[in-house]
Amino acid sequence: MQVTGSVNVNQVRTVMPIARSTSPSPWHSQRPLVALAPMEAVTDSPYRRLVRSIAPKVILYTEFAPARGLLAGAKRVWDMVHFEELERPLVVQLYDNVPEALGEAVAAVRERYQPDGFDLNMGCPVRKVANRGAGCGMMATPDVAAESVRRMVEHADGIPVSIKTRLGIREKSEVVDVVNACIEAGASQATIHARLKADRPRHPADWPALSAAATQIDVPIMGNGDIWTVRDAQTMAALDGVDGVMIARGGIGNPWLLKRTWQALAGETVDPLPDREEKARVAMEHLRANVADKGERRGVLELRKVVRNYIKGHIDSRRTWMRIIEVETMDETLRALEAFAHGPEDDSQRENTETAQDLVNTEPIDI
Numbered sequence: 001m002q003v004t005g006s007v008n009v010n011q012v013r014t015v016m017p018i019a020r021s022t023s024p025s026p027w028h029s030q031r032p033l034v035a036l037a038p039m040e041a042v043t044d045s046p047y048r049r050l051v052r053s054i055a056p057k058v059i060l061y062t063e064f065a066p067a068r069g070l071l072a073g074a075k076r077v078w079d080m081v082h083f084e085e086l087e088r089p090l091v092v093q094l095y096d097n098v099p100e101a102l103g104e105a106v107a108a109v110r111e112r113y114q115p116d117g118f119d120l121n122m123g124c125p126v127r128k129v130a131n132r133g134a135g136c137g138m139m140a141t142p143d144v145a146a147e148s149v150r151r152m153v154e155h156a157d158g159i160p161v162s163i164k165t166r167l168g169i170r171e172k173s174e175v176v177d178v179v180n181a182c183i184e185a186g187a188s189q190a191t192i193h194a195r196l197k198a199d200r201p202r203h204p205a206d207w208p209a210l211s212a213a214a215t216q217i218d219v220p221i222m223g224n225g226d227i228w229t230v231r232d233a234q235t236m237a238a239l240d241g242v243d244g245v246m247i248a249r250g251g252i253g254n255p256w257l258l259k260r261t262w263q264a265l266a267g268e269t270v271d272p273l274p275d276r277e278e279k280a281r282v283a284m285e286h287l288r289a290n291v292a293d294k295g296e297r298r299g300v301l302e303l304r305k306v307v308r309n310y311i312k313g314h315i316d317s318r319r320t321w322m323r324i325i326e327v328e329t330m331d332e333t334l335r336a337l338e339a340f341a342h343g344p345e346d347d348s349q350r351e352n353t354e355t356a357q358d359l360v361n362t363e364p365i366d367i
């Protein structure tokens with residue numbers, strides 16, 4: 001079945017805000033519209049490069065970076081927005097509760113890196129962010145949200161600016177007014193995470209509410225929340241008002257989901273699921289990229305957080321995982337993955353929502 005969802009470039013509605021980007025927006029020019037979500041401590045440059053090597057056309061986002069951290073020159077924060085050319089189209093995501101700081105941070109990042117877009121995080125529910133009126137907290141003050149977008153657009157010098165929100169803080173309809181205020185202020189696109197602020201990550205995303213909101217908003221909308229399989233992505237993309245999909249947890253340690261989703265939405269033949277050799281090969285590549293960027297100790301530890309996702313679904317997945325968490329060096333980790341690559345010809349694999357969800361190791365961060 002060819003599924004292209006409601007994507008139709010000709011139907012992308014345009015509203016002329018006060019300042020409009022002059023660059024081709026990735027959200028207007030890319031069809032199908034498929035993105036890997038911004039995820040703190042996950043979508044760093046090594047992982048984005050890996051995803052790019054497998055899924056050449058999806059839009060990539062940096063982890064969210066605090067605007068004032070950038071302005072203070074914090075190296076750790078600047079590292080978050082650094083990217084390589086091959087990562088394009090690449091969107092830098094920022095958060096803060098001070099519109100002027102967001103504007104100035106956009107100018108600073110633009111001067112250094114010229115990303116393909118800037119995104120304002122209005123979805124993070126973590127207390128230390130949201131209670132200060134940043135992240136999802138900004139949904140409570142549409143005027144501050146709009147002013148933030150206005151400042152960002154002013155300083156973006158034609159680079160398009162988007163927003164990523166939730167359905168609301170308390171009511172699932174809140175998103176419409178907030179997003180429309182941001183569009184008036186110059187936002188080119190919105191991504192809607194189909195949950196409320198207080199919803200736990202296991203709370204099912206509310207796709208009908210997402211669609212109801214999306215139909216009332218006149219810029220390209222990416223739907224986000226609970227895309228674990230290609231079929232999920234097809235269903236989400238076919239919702240009324242939804243122009244594309246943004247994949248978060250389902251894409252951790254699973255760059256193939258991004259590629260296969262893109263293929264399905266483009267009406268192309270979808271690659272088979274990767275076999276164990278391919279999974280091991282890519283996990284090894286991820287490890288090497290981590291170590292090259294961050295040094296051996298950190299690179300190995302960070303791979304551990306996601307490696308279960310790469311190797312799930314096989315008879316020796318657990319054994320391999322136990323081995324990997326025991327060892328501390330890159331060589332030993334590579335050997336464990338090598339052994340996995342040549343493991344028993346076993347169980348057939350299938351995309352299994354529950355399995356994928358159960359194995360995603362995202363406990364420490366709940367955005």
Ligand SMILES: Cc1cc2nc3c(=O)[nH]c(=O)nc-3n(C[C@H](O)[C@H](O)[C@H](O)COP(=O)(O)O)c2cc1C
Pocket residue numbers: 037038039040041042062063064093121122123124164193205224225226227246247248249250362365366367
């Ligand atoms: C580990 C982790 C880190 C996240 N970091 C960010 C972030 O930096 N910026 C952001 O907008 N959302 C962040 N999110 C939220 C995701 O982008 C996404 O909105 C959410 O996980 C819902 O999508 P899903 O159900 O497909 O996982 C994060 C989510 C996770 C699991």
